[in-house]
Amino acid sequence: MDNHLSSVKNGSRLLKLFLDAPKEMGVSELSRRLQLSKGAVHKLLMTLESDGFIKQNPVNKQYSLGYTLLELGNKVLKNHNLVEFAKPFLSSLVEKTQELACLCVRDMYDAIYVDKIDSPHPIRFNVEIYRRFPLYATSAARAILAFRDDAFIDTVLSEGIRTFTPHSIREPEEIKQRLKLIRSNGYEFSSNLRNVGVSGIAAPIYDADGSVNAAISMIGPNDRVSVSRDKFVEQVTATAKQISAELGYRE
Structure with missing residues (x-):
């Protein structure tokens, strides 16, 4: 039995894309890399953005990693x-x-x-x-x-x-x-x-x-x-x- 929540798994996959990718990516690029529909990717982005894990550039509408991840990373290092x-x-x-x-x-x-x-x-x-x-x-x-x-x-x-x-x-x-x-x-x-x-x-x-x-x-x-x-x-x-x-x- 698969104990993984698909939505959480996809959110994790989305965040990890930025580890070895351009600083910013748009919905189309993320959709292609994740092999998910643009609608599904947009929902993931909105959810992650609401808690600061992802942020959107207001000029070009592309997305990058948010500051919540930096806070969590620093917490890991301190511990x-x-x-x-x-x-x-x-x-x-x-x-x-x-x-x-x-x-x-x-x-x-x-x-x-x-x-x-x-x-x-x-x-x-x-x-x-x-x-x-x-x-x-x-x-x-x-x-x-x-x-x-x-x-x-x-x-x-x-x-x-x-x-x-x-x-x-x-x-x-x-x-x-x-x-x-x-x-x-x-x-x-x-x-x-x-x-x-x-x-x-x-x-x-x-x-x-x-x-x-x-x-x-x-x-x-x-x-x-x-x-x-x-x-x-x-x-x-x-x-x-x-x-x-x-x-x-x-x-």
């Missing part, structure tokens, strides 16, 4: 102790590497960057915080996925693989082999897979029970990361181990 707990470790990693440091957590079959501290360099890579990615798509995401069981990994890869650059991994088996290497090494190093010219180093964060639902990563331009790769790997993995130990994990 998420890992964000506050890990911030000093992120700061320390940036001081050592002078590159962007991020905290990434798993949310079901996706990964979300929940905190970051930018590089002080004038030329630097930027991560859009609170952005949702598939668990195979970034170095931090793969550092989490590598420590899930085979059935979970198969589920993540079952709907196909989205590519981001000409260098992106395209085959599920290739990703599985890469995940084995991450488990063996204890970290992930990637270059040009998500963004051309950018390298990332990530390591898993273990909970007290030994599970992995978060990772820390350092990201920067290829030329700067390549010359200090070994040192950066050591610093990222050491930071992840420190956080894990403070969370109660014992190898």
